[in-house]
Amino acid sequence: MHLRAALFDLDGTLLDSLHDIGAAMNHALATHGLPVHPLAAYRHFVGEGVRVLVSRAVPADQEALHEPVLAAYRAFYAEHMLDHTQPYPGIPEVLARLAGEGVKLAVLSNKPDAATRRLVAALLPDVRFGAVYGERAGVPRKPDPTAALGVAAELNVGPGDCAFVGDTAVDMETARAAGMYGVGVTWGFRDVEELQTHGARALARTSDELLQALFGALRAATRP
Secondary structure: OOOOEEEEOOEOOOEEOHHHHHHHHHHHHHHOOOOOOOHHHHHOOOOOOHHHHHHHHOOHHHHHHHHHHHHHHHHHHHHHOOOOOEEOOOHHHHHHHHHHOOOEEEEEEEEEHHHHHHHHHHHOOOOOOOEEEEEOOOOOOOOOOHHHHHHHHHHOOOHHHEEEEEOOHHHHHHHHHHOOEEEEEOOOOOOHHHHHHOOOOEEEOOHHHHHHHHHHHHHHHHOO
16 A cells, blocks of 8 residues: 555544543433443443444433433533543654654544544644544444545545554444555554454554554555
């Protein structure tokens, strides 16, 4: 590949956001008299959009409470999404290095679009992303490749020249479906086996390894 762009998932990839997501959902559950979950459980609840998060957190026999719980979650999360969430160690430096090499950068998340943009603006203010998108009405969620291909087109880069970096099966399936180079990061919400099983072309256990994976593709493209 000729690496010209890198698309990043947000939660579990760029940002350590699990505490605030879990706290907001547990607040919403408790408000409606439902059992709460340990923080670790949310590692397997997130990644496929907020409605799927609600369906996994709410007991199966309480489907009628999905909408009220969703509303309570959104209200609480809007006020508390920045309480504990921070970039993972080394991420700002990774993004700066990539930008310095002329690699175009983008964020593509299944998190609601407004929250995605707010978090990126607040926590990665110095990064010049070419595109930042979360879940939007009328656009299929990952792993459907539509949004990823749209971002590539917006950046004026062919999908074969894009890396897609993420921490879940959804991200690796998105990369594969879009014809992008999937890089799985292991510091996020899922394990190595899941990333490998679902098509990761490379794995990164640290920010340095992420740079090595991406710069390896870049150097291969520019080697005489």
